[in-house]
Amino acid sequence: MNKKQSVFNWQLFLGLVLVLTGGVFMADLFLPFNLMRFFWPLLIILLGLTFIVGMLFAGRSGSGLAIPGTVITTLGALLFVQNTFHLWITWTYSWALLISAVGLGLLIMNIYHKHVNLRRAGGLVIGIGLTLFVVFGMFFEVILNLSGTGLYSGIFLGVGLVLLGLFVVFSRALFSRAGKAQAGPMPATDGVTVEAEVVEPVEGLNEDLGEDLEPGEVLIEGEEFSRLTFKSVGEVFLTQGDSCSLEIKGNPDLIGKIKTNLQDGELSIVYDVKITDWSDLLILGSPKLQYDVTMKTVDAVKIGGAGNLEAGHLEAGKLSLVHSGLGKLQISDLHCQDLTVELGGLGEILLKGAVQSQTVDLSGAGRYDAEGLESRTARVSLSGAGSANVWVEETLEADVSGAGSIRYKGNANVTQSSSGVGDVKPIQER
Structure with a gap:
């Protein structure tokens, strides 16, 4: 007897997202305060999360959805912070975090594929993005002082420094190589000496x-x-x-x-x-x-x-x-x-x-x-x-x-x- 299939209904999910978005826009017309003026970036975050949800339902075959999911979600989060605290000037360097978002997507993909090189590539991309964020942030905030003496811009840049520090702390694990199985001798075949290794089963x-x-x-x-x-x-x-x-x-x-x-x-x-x-x-x-x-x-x-x-x-x-x-x-x-x-x-x-x-x-x-x-x-x-x-x-x-x-x-x-x-x-x- 066959087991029941579990099918992710994309049409239903996206339809509900569109209905929710339209409802928020309609509610904004009748509410006494301007809802969308402050919370419109959350719609972008919601769009990014749809890719993440799709990845979770699809499993290994849909692991590639992690990259657009993390990039769009990160974009929405940046827009929300900048819109809430009026930090639009920080776009001069905050764009670099989108590069790190790509690396984060690669690491999420690696949860399914478990490739050493995929993990290392993801870590490299994250490091490049965070480094660019800090370097350009120091240039525009400390040297050129574009944001003035604002508290929020200082916190924004400080968070980037903290993230870069955490990356350095965990970089050894990100870039380490996997171990190898031990080899042992086996009889020669057709005049060629062959070593046998423990054949690890292919995942899946x-x-x-x-x-x-x-x-x-x-x-x-x-x-x-x-x-x-x-x-x-x-x-x-x-x-x-x-x-x-x-x-x-x-x-x-x-x-x-x-x-x-x-x-x-x-x-x-x-x-x-x-x-x-x-x-x-x-x-x-x-x-x-x-x-x-x-x-x-x-x-x-x-x-x-x-x-x-x-x-x-x-x-x-x-x-x-x-x-x-x-x-x-x-x-x-x-x-x-x-x-x-x-x-x-x-x-x-x-x-x-x-x-x-x-x-x-x-x-x-x-x-x-x-x-x-x-x-x-x-x-x-x-x-x-x-x-x-x-x-x-x-x-x-x-x-x-x-x-x-x-x-x-x-x-x-x-x-x-x-x-x-x-x-x-x-x-x-x-």
Whole structure:
């Protein structure tokens, strides 16, 4: 028996907000005092809170709503303070707090995603905003004395100094790195010595799946494809077998919104999002969507959106992995000749096994963890605030720009170049 779905009704919620706003404006016409003159910024705060509420109902898939929610709410709070105490002149430096609001939104997102780089990026943005607020505040208030000797402006700037001080106190926790699992030896395979590490389960995968799902619907069976593109929600379980197939399990209404296309050896799975039906993305709890994909030959895997993909043993000649979403791509036993990886956004790729060569291009704040993937040669290019861990035995070419970091193990000859605050170091030096 299926469990009841909990659906967040955006139309009802926004309708009530509009009714409340209109009622306040009408009440203002008949009240003996000017209500909206003093409290209109609260309407902006209410708008920001709608994004926060939407995020809470949507969960991980709606975590991105935290950023507009915190920015709009902070804007409303600033306008309320400035309107109440006539501190409009402080806009010369208070705008910097909106930058910190973006960082706060990133930290709230990290509650769901638990990415080290996302947490560090959020802390960095918060620090930049608070620093700009204090620097410009000191310049305009202390040096130029724009607000005169007003008490409220002094308190306003003092609060900024307190927030910056608290940020400094807690900055160590914000920018610390996560620990690693201990590794242990395992028997050699095909002449290549492989170290086994404790494979930590991907968060969200294998949870609440199975008994809560509707019977599967087989959409593709027997037709050949060697490339997979996944831009949907849910969990993908990829296996290599003697034939190709796709089976989707979950709510029939959601399955009906999945668009599949098989063309020129490539299978595409896309969730059909309609801007007029937001509730599609806000279904809570169970049932979830599970995709069981079997491929005879695996040449390329591309994922986007908020979905996750997990695979066990895979063998390939040349393999291309492209990840531009928020989820995780994990392969626990990969064996191929040439591996090409492109990772953008905030996603994570976790690989174990053995390859001859790997070429990795990281952008954004993603995380590439291939410490358990032995390779003879590697070329890693990293831009932004991402991080990469690799295992290389012969030659490693590492190029870092921005605030990213590359960590490596093995006996490789390393050629490195870095710009900005990024660095390249052996893993034992962390």
